[in-house]
Amino acid sequence: MTARKQIIYWGKKALLFVLSVLVLSLAAFYVSRLAPGDPLVSYYGTRVEKMSPAERAWAEERLGLNEPISVQYVRWLARTLQGDFGISYKYKMDVTEVIAGRIGNTLLLGGAGFLLIFALSMLLGVLCAWYEDRPLDRLLCRVGTVSSCIPEFWLSLVFILVFSVTLRWLPSSGAYSVGRGDDWLDRLAHLVLPLSIVVLSHLWYYAYMVRNRILEEVRADYVLLAKAKGLTKRSVMFRHCLRNTIPSYLSIMAISVPHVLGGTYIVETVFSYPGLGTLSYESARYKDYNLLMLLCLMSGALVILCSMAAQIINERIDPRVRPQAPEVTER
Amino acid sequence: MAELLEVKNLSVSFFTPAGEVQAVRNVSFSLRPGEVLAVVGESGCGKSVLCKSIMKLLPRTARIQSGSIVVNGADITGCRERDMHRLRGKLFSMVFQDPMTALNPTMTLGAQIGEAVRVHQPGLSGGAVRQRVMELMTLVGIDRPEERMKLYPHNFSGGQRQRGVMAIALAGSPSILFADEPTTALDVTIQAQILDLLRDVQARLGTATVFVTHDLGVVARVADRVAVMYAGRIVETGTAEEIFYDPRHPYTWGLLRALPALNRGRDSLYTIPGMPPNLAHPPAGDAFACRNEYALAIDYEEEPPMFRVTDTHYAATWLLDERAPRITPPIGGAHG
Numbered sequence: 001m002t003a004r005k006q007i008i009y010w011g012k013k014a015l016l017f018v019l020s021v022l023v024l025s026l027a028a029f030y031v032s033r034l035a036p037g038d039p040l041v042s043y044y045g046t047r048v049e050k051m052s053p054a055e056r057a058w059a060e061e062r063l064g065l066n067e068p069i070s071v072q073y074v075r076w077l078a079r080t081l082q083g084d085f086g087i088s089y090k091y092k093m094d095v096t097e098v099i100a101g102r103i104g105n106t107l108l109l110g111g112a113g114f115l116l117i118f119a120l121s122m123l124l125g126v127l128c129a130w131y132e133d134r135p136l137d138r139l140l141c142r143v144g145t146v147s148s149c150i151p152e153f154w155l156s157l158v159f160i161l162v163f164s165v166t167l168r169w170l171p172s173s174g175a176y177s178v179g180r181g182d183d184w185l186d187r188l189a190h191l192v193l194p195l196s197i198v199v200l201s202h203l204w205y206y207a208y209m210v211r212n213r214i215l216e217e218v219r220a221d222y223v224l225l226a227k228a229k230g231l232t233k234r235s236v237m238f239r240h241c242l243r244n245t246i247p248s249y250l251s252i253m254a255i256s257v258p259h260v261l262g263g264t265y266i267v268e269t270v271f272s273y274p275g276l277g278t279l280s281y282e283s284a285r286y287k288d289y290n291l292l293m294l295l296c297l298m299s300g301a302l303v304i305l306c307s308m309a310a311q312i313i314n315e316r317i318d319p320r321v322r323p324q325a326p327e328v329t330e331r
Numbered sequence: 332m333a334e335l336l337e338v339k340n341l342s343v344s345f346f347t348p349a350g351e352v353q354a355v356r357n358v359s360f361s362l363r364p365g366e367v368l369a370v371v372g373e374s375g376c377g378k379s380v381l382c383k384s385i386m387k388l389l390p391r392t393a394r395i396q397s398g399s400i401v402v403n404g405a406d407i408t409g410c411r412e413r414d415m416h417r418l419r420g421k422l423f424s425m426v427f428q429d430p431m432t433a434l435n436p437t438m439t440l441g442a443q444i445g446e447a448v449r450v451h452q453p454g455l456s457g458g459a460v461r462q463r464v465m466e467l468m469t470l471v472g473i474d475r476p477e478e479r480m481k482l483y484p485h486n487f488s489g490g491q492r493q494r495g496v497m498a499i500a501l502a503g504s505p506s507i508l509f510a511d512e513p514t515t516a517l518d519v520t521i522q523a524q525i526l527d528l529l530r531d532v533q534a535r536l537g538t539a540t541v542f543v544t545h546d547l548g549v550v551a552r553v554a555d556r557v558a559v560m561y562a563g564r565i566v567e568t569g570t571a572e573e574i575f576y577d578p579r580h581p582y583t584w585g586l587l588r589a590l591p592a593l594n595r596g597r598d599s600l601y602t603i604p605g606m607p608p609n610l611a612h613p614p615a616g617d618a619f620a621c622r623n624e625y626a627l628a629i630d631y632e633e634e635p636p637m638f639r640v641t642d643t644h645y646a647a648t649w650l651l652d653e654r655a656p657r658i659t660p661p662i663g664g665a666h667g
Contacts, residue, residue, distance in 0.1 A: 229424065231446065235446075240435050
């Protein structure tokens with residue numbers, strides 16, 4: 001590609017990204033405001049119930065909620081573009097500060113979950129492909145399918161019941177015990193249950209994809225030649241088959257980021273883990289509009305970025321170096 | 332001379348959901364060093380399966396049911412995968428039908444040949460491997476090897492790729508080369524080139540070759556001996572001359588009569604009537620009987636044994652039994 005084409009290519013991608021985020025913000029803004037619920041509750045708490053209509057009107061005007069949604073949106077957009085995301089109704093402080101206090105927890109849970117899924121699914125996929133159709137593979141396929149079909153929230157409850165309530169091995173909620181925020185062991189203990197749920201509920205889906213992609217390669221004709229020239233099964237598997245699956249694996253894993261993120265949010269809520277997931281849930285439930293919008297934009301931007309990364313990886317896998325369909329010959 | 336490869340009563344079956352398919356049935360043949368044996372037959376008669384079963388390259392659904400494979404005096408019938416990879420490439424190697432899919436699309440040709448070189452000489456330095464790769468590429472007629480070894484398979488034409496596959500197959504200097512219809516997937520003009528190359532390389536290196544094909548015209552160009560296969564069995568075997576000038580099996584007659592060269596001046600080519608049998612349920616008696624215009628009553632009941640014609644020429648047809656009626660073959664018949 002020439003420099004000019006490069007600029008156009010990346011310019012298009014950037015434009016697409018900005019447009020997507022804009023559409024997302026519009027949708028999130030309208031949906032959150034049209035949904036039933038009283039935003040004043042999150043600001044004034046239970047006092048709202050005792051307010052007179054005049055007081056309510058004054059409160060709404062003060063929070064800028066009395067105008068049409070379109071006007072509110074334009075105002076919000078203008079403020080946001082200047083870097084002012086507003087204050088959280090509930091926490092009465094800048095939303096960026098609220099998020100800054102929580103984002104570490106989510107990055108820890110989601111990041112560790114993603115890395116574990118990334119490494120383990122490759123490992124499991126290779127293991128299954130190596131022992132294809134033998135007892136180990138069959139067992140893993142069955143267990144995996146069952147585990148990936150169990151909803152996260154239900155599995156979380158079962159884990160809490162078993163490991164926290166019955167066995168009392170692990171804490172059931174939070175990111176650390178009160179007053180022990182610096183204790184890494186304590187943090188780790190709180191991380192075990194949510195992390196295992198995040199990993200368990202996503203792992204098999206990707207492992208199975210890896211397994212099938214490798215088996216697709218194992219069935220390719222070039223494997224016969226590789227074997228015929230004297231390569232061991234291990235060389236064929238790792239130097240040829242696995243290597244050829246890595247580009248598509250990377251693109252799959254890029255798409256997996258949003259899935260894992262979504263799973264993390266659900267798990268956080270069940271475990272009352274103080275991260276962006278619980279924050280999103282609360283802000284959506286209690287109409288903490290400014291907080292909700294920023295959380296939406298952040299999660300959305302990550303999802304869009306990862307999807308675009310997957311798309312770019314896929315484009316880079318040159319179609320000419322993919323295995324071609326067999327040519328039509330006389331036989 | 333000692334036999335390099337001796338296959339005795341080999342039977343190979345595929346186990347499919349539809350039942351057992353007997354792809355190779357009771358096949359025996361032998362190969363001497365430096366010899367070219369052509370295995371001829373229709374599509375699906377078990378030619379490729381025969382070669383792949385000797386190299387143990389068949390999928391897990393296939394199993395050797397009986398018989399033995401002896402290479403260089405060593406019985407490899409029961410060899411497991413971990414021992415086979417030491418034999419492959421060195422003792423025997425294979426060229427495949429479709430060069431479009433036989434190469435790994437994401438590795439350069441040089442890397443793929445180099446890999447084959449390194450497997451058999453692990454101690455070789457990078458420079459020596461490069462040297463050997465270039466030698467091999469020159470041997471199979473790929474010009475300017477230094478440049479071309481850096482190219483990917485999709486940069487090559489079909490004929491060039493088949494040359495590359497041959498370079499890979501020859502990297503370990505194998506004693507036996509299985510060529511599984513190496514020209515079928517190529518353009519007609521390229522077919523002749525690849526055949527000439529095979530013959531040339533074979534003559535230069537003295538590699539014993541099993542040449543699988545459905546094209547008798549090709550056989551005449553390359554083979555010392557011919558084995559004609561039908562429905563998983565070898566039905567006639569002999570030297571190339573014997574098969575072409577004095578064929579004895581009605582199926583061989585049919586194959587020869589179907590050659591375009593023997594149909595000159597006629598409106599349409601001769602065809603053998605009917606279809607090959609389904610090997611999931613092979614018919615009783617001679618599998619060819621129902622397509623055979625010379626079939627005898629016994630053909631439908633009992634499979635014919637191999638009758639000796641000369642020391643090198645055998646055919647499995649009841650027509651060679653002394654009680655059979657005399658018939659005039661439609662073809663050949665220098666002695667018959």
